[in-house]
Amino acid sequence: MNVGISDLKGIEKQIKIKWNTQNIPFNSGVTTNDIVRSGVHANVSIDYHKTDNIFSTEIDLKGSQYLYFLPFGKTTDISLQSNWKTPSFTGTFLPDDNNVSSEGFTAHWNILHLNRNYPQAWIGSRYNLIDSSFGTDLLLPVDNYKKTYRVAKYAIFFLVLTFMVFFFVEVLKKVFIHPIQYLLVGLAIIVFYTLLLSFSEYIRFNFAYILASILTLGLITLYTIAILKSSKIGLMIFGILLTMYLFIFTIIQLEDLALLIGSLGVFIILSIVMFFSRKIDWYNTKIGDDDNSF
Numbered sequence: 001m002n003v004g005i006s007d008l009k010g011i012e013k014q015i016k017i018k019w020n021t022q023n024i025p026f027n028s029g030v031t032t033n034d035i036v037r038s039g040v041h042a043n044v045s046i047d048y049h050k051t052d053n054i055f056s057t058e059i060d061l062k063g064s065q066y067l068y069f070l071p072f073g074k075t076t077d078i079s080l081q082s083n084w085k086t087p088s089f090t091g092t093f094l095p096d097d098n099n100v101s102s103e104g105f106t107a108h109w110n111i112l113h114l115n116r117n118y119p120q121a122w123i124g125s126r127y128n129l130i131d132s133s134f135g136t137d138l139l140l141p142v143d144n145y146k147k148t149y150r151v152a153k154y155a156i157f158f159l160v161l162t163f164m165v166f167f168f169v170e171v172l173k174k175v176f177i178h179p180i181q182y183l184l185v186g187l188a189i190i191v192f193y194t195l196l197l198s199f200s201e202y203i204r205f206n207f208a209y210i211l212a213s214i215l216t217l218g219l220i221t222l223y224t225i226a227i228l229k230s231s232k233i234g235l236m237i238f239g240i241l242l243t244m245y246l247f248i249f250t251i252i253q254l255e256d257l258a259l260l261i262g263s264l265g266v267f268i269i270l271s272i273v274m275f276f277s278r279k280i281d282w283y284n285t286k287i288g289d290d291d292n293s294f
Contacts, residue, residue: 004036
């Protein structure tokens with residue numbers, strides 16, 4: 001008897017099989033590569049006078065990222081129960097029923113031999129058995145580093161949108177902002193991600209995000225008020241940046257809807273930018289109408 005195990009390093013202790021009334025230890029390797037490429041095998045005695053040979057085994061594995069099965073039986077009935085909170089059911093067959101909660105998950109498959117594209121017996125390796133595999137991936141929960149990476153993906157979006165806001169202020173309010181001042185604001189936004197990662201190593205990610213946002217928003221707002229000599233414009237910049245940071249914070253809390261909410265949010269922001277830029281004569285950098293307010 002061969003038992004296929006793709007990652008033999010995960011075996012914790014000696015494996016034995018209870019074959020009818022005998023306890024037989026497994027040996028390393030498989031006796032043929034026609035069905036599985038790696039695994040263990042046991043030498044069992046088949047009693048041809050019996051209609052059924054009953055067997056069972058227990059396998060302790062560690063370090064697995066996924067657990068897949070192949071439906072070799074005429075009826076393959078599998079029930080999984082685990083305290084892992086983030087499974088991803090995948091493969092050719094999805095569970096007939098499953099339940100995922102904060103306590104873990106349960107899943108059940110019932111597959112007939114008619115559901116797969118190979119017979120019960122054959123010679124050689126003419127069939128691709130992997131195509132019928134199914135099971136679950138054990139997804140790792142999103143940690144602080146992954147969350148920071150997800151936030152950092154919006155860095156260019158933050159920079160471009162912030163620079164556009166300052167450019168609109170420069171054009172519509174008839175003020176001059178030096179390129180060095182643009183550079184300093186951009187550096188302040190980039191430092192936000194360093195602060196976020198640093199704080200998240202010592203406190204919870206949400207608190208780290210709030211703290212890094214307050215420091216960055218405060219710095220940019222005070223700097224804007226100082227260079228433009230206008231509290232009104234500084235508060236407006238603060239409101240726009242606060243909205244963006246809240247938007248990103250909402251996205252990273254989501255998993256299934258993150259892409260949808262992110263796409264809709266970017267579309268709405270782009271629409272607002274296009275609306276406020278509609279009066280600008282880009283060839284003369286003048287407002288289309290006499291009104292020069294937002």
